[in-house]
Amino acid sequence: MTERISDAEHAVMEVLWKRAPLTATEVADQVVQEKDWSLQTVKTLLSRLAAKAVVGTERDGRRFLYxxxxxxxxxxxxxxxxxxxRLFGGKVMPLVAHLAEADELSAEDIREIEELLRELKK
Amino acid sequence: MTERISDAEHAVMEVLWKRAPLTATEVADQVVQEKDWSLQTVKTLLSRLAAKAVVGTERDGRRFLYxxxxxxxxxxxxxxxxxxxRLFGGKVMPLVAHLAEADELSAEDIREIEELLRELKK
DNA sequence: CGTCAGTGACTACATGTGTAGTTTCATCGA
DNA sequence: TCGATGAAACTACACATGTAGTCACTGACG
Known part of the structure; x- marks a missing residue:
């Protein structure tokens, strides 16, 4: 069971997934461009992620690299x-159907998915 | 903006979506078959849903119908x-691709989705 | 008429989450 | 050497959530 990552924490993870390792400040700089949070908030989130062992820390002199x-x-x-x-009883079809009915699928989406499925069948 | 429904609340909603209106006890009877909760817990969840106006209440003598x-x-x-x-930048393809790669899609699923997409293109 | 069972209302409480402020400690530059 | 700076650590705090207990009321039943 993968540790739970909250929404706010997820935003931080996205930055680290793009490039790592980074210092807390570097992470915050990135995150702040998306979310209007303070540096402290980002640091707290990093700490929580580290506590859950979802991110690792490596000492670099006086600061940490995440x-x-x-x-x-x-x-x-x-x-x-x-x-x-949880929402679709484990079946992907109803999910796709839902998005489709709600006009959430573009023609582009449809083509891409078809392509993907063709690949899968090989 | 649809009101937020928590996981536990969602289980209660599923029961009401299947059949309604129901009394609190009737809802609880159903829910308990899935989740191991007490009657009180289900009632609390119903109250919270009512407070958020996600379910409506209708007086029926001394009790309520939800x-x-x-x-x-x-x-x-x-x-x-x-x-x-949030997770896939609004694109459905990566989601389907993910489930596919993780072998979460059966051949059956694939056929169904293809069928659905064919319909959509008409 | 008094009691009990069922029902909604109110209260509780630990943990998670969003969002920070404050403290402390080390280091770099003057 | 000493103070300013910057970084981590610790503390805070309100609201959401999961999970439930207790209270008060009311109608049914003996």
Whole structure:
């Protein structure tokens, strides 16, 4: 069971998944461009992630370098699975159907998915 | 902005979406078959949902009858959209790709989705 | 008529989450 | 050497959530 990552923490992870290791300040600089948080907030989130062993810390002189310990792919697979299980009884079809009915699928999306499925069948 | 429904609350909603209106006790009877909660817990969840106007209450003598005020479809569309936005930048393809790579898609799933997409293109 | 069972209302309480402020400690530059 | 700076650590605090206990009321039943 992968450790739970909250929404706010997720924003921090996205930065680290893009580039790592980074110092807290570097992470905050990135995050602040998206979310309107203070430096302290980002540091707290980093601490919590470190406490949960979702990011690792490496001492670099007087400061720390943070790196993800969980891979983005693994994380996404986990939450997606959980999501589909909880809301759609584990079936992907109803999810796609829903998005489709709600006009959330562009023609582009549809083409891409078809392509992907064709690949899968090989 | 549809009111936030927590995980526990969602379990209660599923019961009401299946059949409504129901009394608190009737809801609890159903929910307890899934989750190992006490009657009180279910009542609390119903109160919170009523407070958020996600379910409506109708007096029936000395007790209340509860009915959903939010449709299941609308709710699912909302959370799906939110989920895909937050985790996959609004694109459905990466989500499907993820589930596919993690072997979460059966051949059956794939056929069904293809069928659905074919329909959509008409 | 008094009691009990069922029901909603109110209260509780630990943990998680969003969002920071304050303290302390080390180091770098003057 | 000494103070300013910057970074981590510790503390804070309100609201959400999971999970439930207790109270008060009311109608049914003996």
């Amino acid at each position: 790196s993800p310990l969980v891979e983005r792919d693994a994380y996404l697979t986990g939450v997606s699975r959980n999501f589909v299980d | 009915s959903p005020l939010v449709e299941r479809d609308a709710y699912l569309t909302g959370v799906s959209r939110n989920f895909v936005d």
